[in-house]
Amino acid sequence: MEDILYKHGFGFKKKFGQNFLSDTNLLRAIVADANVTDTSTVLEIGTGAGALTRALAQKAKRVVSYEIDKDLKPVLEESLAGLENVEVVFRDFEKENLQKLEEELGEYSVVANLPYYITTPLIMRFAEEAKKCLSLTVMVQEEVALRLAANANTADYGAITAALAQRGETQVLRKVPRNMFTPRPNVDSAVVKVDFTKGGFEVKSAKAYKAAVRCAFLSRRKTLENNLVNAFRLTRETAKEVLRATGIEEGARGETLPPKTLGALSDILFDRGIVKE
Numbered sequence: 001m002e003d004i005l006y007k008h009g010f011g012f013k014k015k016f017g018q019n020f021l022s023d024t025n026l027l028r029a030i031v032a033d034a035n036v037t038d039t040s041t042v043l044e045i046g047t048g049a050g051a052l053t054r055a056l057a058q059k060a061k062r063v064v065s066y067e068i069d070k071d072l073k074p075v076l077e078e079s080l081a082g083l084e085n086v087e088v089v090f091r092d093f094e095k096e097n098l099q100k101l102e103e104e105l106g107e108y109s110v111v112a113n114l115p116y117y118i119t120t121p122l123i124m125r126f127a128e129e130a131k132k133c134l135s136l137t138v139m140v141q142e143e144v145a146l147r148l149a150a151n152a153n154t155a156d157y158g159a160i161t162a163a164l165a166q167r168g169e170t171q172v173l174r175k176v177p178r179n180m181f182t183p184r185p186n187v188d189s190a191v192v193k194v195d196f197t198k199g200g201f202e203v204k205s206a207k208a209y210k211a212a213v214r215c216a217f218l219s220r221r222k223t224l225e226n227n228l229v230n231a232f233r234l235t236r237e238t239a240k241e242v243l244r245a246t247g248i249e250e251g252a253r254g255e256t257l258p259p260k261t262l263g264a265l266s267d268i269l270f271d272r273g274i275v276k277e
C-alpha cells in the first residue's frame with residue numbers, strides 16, 4: 001500500500017484525518033466485526049488508499065465508499081482495480097443528503113476508519129437521521145469509543161452515550177494501537193459497533209428525549225432538579241413533581257441515571273407539555 005502511495009507521489013493530509021491501515025489481519029477482523037456477508041451493502045466513509053474497501057469488497061455484495069480527497073484517485077484506480085462491486089464517490093460525505101442516499105442504497109451497514117475530526121457529528125447524524133442503517137462499525141479514537149459505550153454513573157458517560165443508547169446497542173469490539181496506522185497518530189484507537197437492530201427503546205418524542213438528555217448533563221455537579229429548573233424554566237414544585245412522576249429520587253444527578261430512565265423522564269416532559277413537538 002505504501003508503495004502505491006509513494007509511486008503516485010501522495011502526501012498525507014492531516015486536515016482530512018488521513019491515518020491509513022494496511023494490516024490484513026486487522027482489516028479482516030473489522031470486516032468480521034461488522035458481520036458483512038455476500039448480501040450486505042456497505043457504506044464506507046473515507047476510502048483512503050482503499051485497504052479496508054478491498055477487504056470489505058471481498059465479502060460484501062456492494063461497497064459504496066466516499067472520499068473527499070481527489071488526489072487519491074490515481075492511487076485508488078490501482079489499489080481497487082478489478083473490484084466490480086465497489087463505487088468510490090469523490091465527495092465530502094458531510095454534504096451528502098442522507099435520505100436520498102438511503103433511497104439508492106436500501107438497507108446498509110456503515111464500516112469505516114473514520115477521519116477523527118468528524119467522528120462524533122457523523123455518528124450522531126446516523127443515530128438521529130438514518131432510517132435504513134443496520135449498524136455502524138467504526139474505528140474511532142479510544143477515548144471516544146469508551147465514551148460512546150459507557151455505563152451510567154461513570155466518568156465516560158455523557159450526552160452522546162445516552163443519545164446512542166436510545167437507538168441501539170453500543171460495544172467496544174477491539175482496541176487498536178497507534179502503531180497500526182500510517183502515519184502514526186498520537187493516540188490509540190478502538191473499533192466500536194453501534195447495532196441499531198439490538199437494544200434501544202421507544203420514546204414518545206425524539207425531540208423530548210434529546211431535551212431530557214441535554215438537561216441531565218447540563219451541569220454535572222448540579223442535581224437533576226436544578227437542571228430541570230434551569231433548562232425548562234420550571235418552578236421548583238413542578239421540577240419535583242416531574243421527578244416524582246418519573247420515579248427519580250430527589251437529589252439525583254443526571255449522570256447517574258441510565259438512558260432508559262432518561263427516556264421515562266422525556267415521556268413525562270412530553271406528556272406535561274414541557275417539551276412540545
Ligand code: SAM
Binds near residue numbers: 045091
Ligand atoms: N479507510 C482508509 C483506511 O482505513 O486506511 C482511510 C481512513 S482515514 C482515517 C480517513 C479518510 O477519510 C481519509 O482518506 C480522508 O481523506 C477521508 N475523509 C476525510 N474527511 C472526509 C469527508 N468529509 N468525506 C469523505 N471522506 C473524508
